[in-house]
Amino acid sequence: xxxxxxxxxxxxxxxxxxxxxxxxxxxxxxxxxxxxxxxxxxxxxxxxxxxxxxxxxxxxxxxxxxxxxxxxxxxxxxxxxxxxxxxxxxxxxxxxxxxxxxxxxxxxxxxxxxx
Amino acid sequence: xxxxxxxxxxxxxxxxxxxxxxxxxxxxxxxxxxxxxxxxxxxxxxxxxxxxxxxxxxxxxxxxxxxxxxxxxxxxxxxxxxxxxxxxxxxxxxxxxxxxxxxxxxxxxxxxx
Numbered sequence: 331x332x333x334x335x336x337x338x339x340x341x342x343x344x345x346x347x348x349x350x351x352x353x354x355x356x357x358x359x360x361x362x363x364x365x366x367x368x369x370x371x372x373x374x375x376x377x378x379x380x381x382x383x384x385x386x387x388x389x390x391x392x393x394x395x396x397x398x399x400x401x402x403x404x405x406x407x408x409x410x411x412x413x414x415x416x417x418x419x420x421x422x423x424x425x426x427x428x429x430x431x432x433x434x435x436x437x438x439x440x441x442x443x444x445x
Numbered sequence: 446x447x448x449x450x451x452x453x454x455x456x457x458x459x460x461x462x463x464x465x466x467x468x469x470x471x472x473x474x475x476x477x478x479x480x481x482x483x484x485x486x487x488x489x490x491x492x493x494x495x496x497x498x499x500x501x502x503x504x505x506x507x508x509x510x511x512x513x514x515x516x517x518x519x520x521x522x523x524x525x526x527x528x529x530x531x532x533x534x535x536x537x538x539x540x541x542x543x544x545x546x547x548x549x550x551x552x553x554x555x556x557x558x
Contacts, residue, residue, distance in 0.1 A: 375547075420488075437487050
């Protein structure tokens with residue numbers, strides 16, 4: 331059974347600081363996703379990482395993937411209040427024969443950025 | 446706006462009742478996924494359909510069922526509802542099961558009283 335662990339689950343930080351959210355997963359996967367969710371809202375796709383060593387950046391967020399370590403990180407640079415949200419990593423797995431199941435999500439990291 | 450439409454946005458119903466949640470995928474997407482988000486269980490994959498056929502099952506209860514119609518919209522049927530079924534139910538769609546990206550709808554918030 332695929333398990334996805336995020337840490338920390340809760341993070342309060344000040345504007346201007348840097349921090350990293352970690353996502354570990356338990357079995358081989360060929361897809362890793364980062365999503366953002368604002369309270370009561372839908373999931374917004376941030377990054378899709380498909381290969382070992384993949385690094386993607388968008389604004390103050392950068393995501394990376396190490397498939398050998400089964401680890402992805404989401405790095406926040408010089409945080410601003412607007413980045414306050416819950417961040418989820420999710421891992422996809424492929425059944426043999428080309429079928430695909432849905433994503434397995436981590437519990438999410440509730441991020442509060444204070445002025 | 447992801448292009449995935451879910452109705453209704455909110456639903457309040459009593460225990461023991463049955464409800465149907467509806468999802469229209471993005472234009473051109475053949476694969477539909479249903480997820481449940483609750484405080485207890487987090488985000489859980491329920492079931493996937495591709496072009497009308499069930500493709501994969503996750504942690505879906507026997508009281509729940511789904512289908513995808515020829516026009517590709519999907520419905521999630523929840524029956525014999527219990528208080529613990531209160532949750533946010535999301536639908537997502539993608540072009541096909543191997544597609545790298547799935548897009549989520551706004552969700553249906555179900556409250557069972």
